[in-house]
Amino acid sequence: MATKHRIGIIGSTGRGNYGHGLDTVWREFPNAKVVAVADDNPAGLAKAIRLLDNPKGYSDYQQMLEKEELDFVSICPRWLDQHRDMMVAAAEAGVRGIYQEKPLCQTLRQADEMIAACEKNNVKCAVAHQTRYSPVLTQIEQLLADGKIGRVLEYQMHGKEDRRGGGEDLWVLGTHIFDLTQYLSSDPLWVQGYARQNGESVTRKHVKPGNEGIGLLAGDCVGATYALPNEVFAHFRSIKNGAGQPNRFGLTIFGTAGVIKMAFGYLPTAALLPDGSWASGRTGKKWIPITSNGLGEAETLRDGGLHAGNVLAVRDLIDAVEEDRDPEASLHDARTATEMIVGLFESHRQGGKRVPFPLLNRSNPLAQLPE
Numbered sequence: 001m002a003t004k005h006r007i008g009i010i011g012s013t014g015r016g017n018y019g020h021g022l023d024t025v026w027r028e029f030p031n032a033k034v035v036a037v038a039d040d041n042p043a044g045l046a047k048a049i050r051l052l053d054n055p056k057g058y059s060d061y062q063q064m065l066e067k068e069e070l071d072f073v074s075i076c077p078r079w080l081d082q083h084r085d086m087m088v089a090a091a092e093a094g095v096r097g098i099y100q101e102k103p104l105c106q107t108l109r110q111a112d113e114m115i116a117a118c119e120k121n122n123v124k125c126a127v128a129h130q131t132r133y134s135p136v137l138t139q140i141e142q143l144l145a146d147g148k149i150g151r152v153l154e155y156q157m158h159g160k161e162d163r164r165g166g167g168e169d170l171w172v173l174g175t176h177i178f179d180l181t182q183y184l185s186s187d188p189l190w191v192q193g194y195a196r197q198n199g200e201s202v203t204r205k206h207v208k209p210g211n212e213g214i215g216l217l218a219g220d221c222v223g224a225t226y227a228l229p230n231e232v233f234a235h236f237r238s239i240k241n242g243a244g245q246p247n248r249f250g251l252t253i254f255g256t257a258g259v260i261k262m263a264f265g266y267l268p269t270a271a272l273l274p275d276g277s278w279a280s281g282r283t284g285k286k287w288i289p290i291t292s293n294g295l296g297e298a299e300t301l302r303d304g305g306l307h308a309g310n311v312l313a314v315r316d317l318i319d320a321v322e323e324d325r326d327p328e329a330s331l332h333d334a335r336t337a338t339e340m341i342v343g344l345f346e347s348h349r350q351g352g353k354r355v356p357f358p359l360l361n362r363s364n365p366l367a368q369l370p371e
Helices: 024-028 042-051 061-067 083-092 108-120 135-145 167-172 174-185 305-323 331-349
Strands: 005-010 032-038 056-058 072-075 097-100 124-127 152-158 190-197 221-228 232-239 250-255 258-263 269-273 288-291
Touching (some): 024 032, 061 083, 124 305, 152 174, 167 232, 174 221, 174 232, 190 331, 221 331
Antiparallel strands (some): 250 258, 269 288
16 A cells, blocks of 8 residues: 555654654554654664564754645653644644644643644644543443433542652642543633642742653642532542552542442443432442443453554544544543643642633743742
8 A cells, every 4th residue: 555644753752752653653554654753862763674574764853844845743651741843733734633642731821822733833742641532431421422421420539649649749640630531521610729849839949840851840739629510519639649440530420329430441331320318328329330331241342552542542643634534532632631631730729719711821830920
């Protein structure tokens, strides 16, 4: 089959590397070929060239974008401090589609600039929230539509609450949860949140550069309540080293007639409790597994992990370009997830007040805290 799509890969060894397989996923598409890779680390670039079947290598991604005629680009680094510049440069270079690692970027102003560049140049962008492509999620959507838990009342959201618990957990893992919550519920209306460090309310003295290029960060204990449409509420909390065994990373949806619980992954472990009291120990009601095949059915799909999600995301991205539509896990949805993350700190900055969405403050609120 003749090559139809020319692919460029942007990585940064030592500063986010190549993410969760955003470089190698293109091997699954016979009508796509990785023709160039950029990495500012010489040893990392040499390794990437070998791994990706010897494409042309560049030490500067901007040079790659200028010299190569690319159809799609993967922006792979997990570190998010370069995401804005990489995406804007790719959009302005004339690519047709971008697949980018999460989290989206450092600030809402950056997110606005990324969206503006993509819209100006009609570039489609998908963000690597792989669970959005899971067939298990399709089953959960149907259960909600069929009223299997009655009227939805609230969402409980948890990160991994490991050594990154608190603000880092909110950014690095919370992005998956917030993306999924806003997808199932629609955009949030307001947020009320707090951040604490070593038992104290976070002030400027607690703020330091975060890991993985997050930018200014603080809080080993953070939490927020979000108002969603139709009188639904969502709650997020993360405490450093507060993980259960196994960890609670996932989303629980409570309704008047039952509960749906998800533990994250491309094929998430999910179950339905058809019990409006939410107390199976008291009522004797049993949790019923939710799989890609339906309620109570045995799982027949192999869990290909994040790679399986990447394959579906890239397939959808290619279709989105050809059909001139937004990808399923779109840049706009990723901005909403980022806004929910930033909103926690903006509410804290305002003394715990309810802050409406969209946020007026498009900068990092932690940079504006009093001493």
